[in-house]
Amino acid sequence: MKRTIFFSAMLIMLVIVSGCRQTAESQLQDVSSKVLVSGKKPKNIIFMIGDGMGISQVYAGMTANKGHLNLEKCAYTGLQKTFSASDYITDSAASGTAMASGTKTKNGILGKDTTGKDVKTILEYARDHGLATGLVATSAITHATPASFIAHVKSRNQYEDIARFFIRHGPDVFIGGGRDNFASRKDGENLLDSLKAQGYRVIFSMDSIEQVKHGKLAGLTAPVHNPPMTEGRGNMLPEATATALNILSNDPDGFFIMIEGSQIDWGGHANDQKYVITEMLDFDNAVKQALDFAEKDGNTLVVITADHETGGMALNGGNLKTGKVEAAFTTKGHTAVMVPVFAYGPGAENFTGIYDNTDIFRKFMALYGFSATD
Ligand code: MG
Ligand code: ZN
Secondary structure (H helix, E strand, C coil), X not given: CHHHHHHHHHHHHHHHHHHHCCCHHXXXXXXXXXXXXXXXXXXXXXXXEECCCCHHHHHHHHHHCCCCCHHHHCCEEEEEECCCCCCCCCCHHHHHHHHHHCCCCCCCCECECCCCCECCCHHHHHHHCCCEEEEEEEEECCCHHHHCCCCCECCCCCHHHHHHCCCCCCCCEEEEEXXXXXXXXXXXXCHHHHHHHCCEEEECCHHHHCCCCCCEEEEECXXXXXXXXXXXXXXXXXXXXXXXXXXXXXXXXXXXXXXXXXXXXXXXXXXXXXXXXXXXXXHHHHHHHHHHHHHHHCCEEEEEECCCEECCCEEEEEECCCCEEEEECCCCCEECCCEEEEEECCCHHHHCEEEECHHHHHHHHHHHCCCCCC
């Protein structure tokens, strides 16, 4: 009898232990495949990613801003799960690929599934349906988050290979850093000439970028990344957002754009609350540009979310009158928690609830009326 109890206990222990093992397969099990959408369909989608922007980062920005952010205008909110095919805690390449293509992949991979097969992104579907497309980031435009919408490479570190994806079928408008990946390459090629040959206006300064009203635009505002807000980036992101939206709105077929507040994540990695907060507020100013556009336009859906949380940031104190924030961090890396989704405009009601990051792609596809076989 005693022995039976012992063996039963051992068996239960074994089941528990094997159930806790995080294999590539086990991370994939609860990804839903069917997404239904309802309500009015948007003509344009503005997708905004605050890299590393968890609820604490949002509320830290809100507190520093004395209680409010522009993104509060979004009446519909949800939560998304961010785990990747390889890890409980994702990186920006796998989560970017999940949101862009609806496919879970391993950390580090861009635009490919776990077997190495290319997966088509929402930006590519939009482009192939004749919509105008855009990418805006404060990091290099070749960095993981923007690259996950256009590139198909085994490693997010293949910056020079990623730059090639902007040449032949690139977005109509892209603004960010990363000039060196086009102009100062190891292979000696000058991809800026190739961009010009494809009809792009290639511009390096925000002052000149802002003057552009139509056509194809490659705005490469820094050799690598744009500086942090704390080192004088100024209004690059809100201005790039307004410029890109103005250009893309010329297309009667509509548009898709992804706009990233890239450096909220870097503030989290540095466990630097001032870095996090200044980047959060800058991202929220870009959100204002998007929401103002959407309000005026009436046919534009704005979805704002993160790819994961960074820093395990907690708010241990603060003051809504003075804007003081007392933050603490649990890690220099990313964390596994679900991240918020905020939505505004036609179709926004479809973003409530708790769902997988891959469902964002499926919701966009359904709202545009695209089929995965197109
Ligand atoms: Mg990023
Ligand atoms: Zn990160």
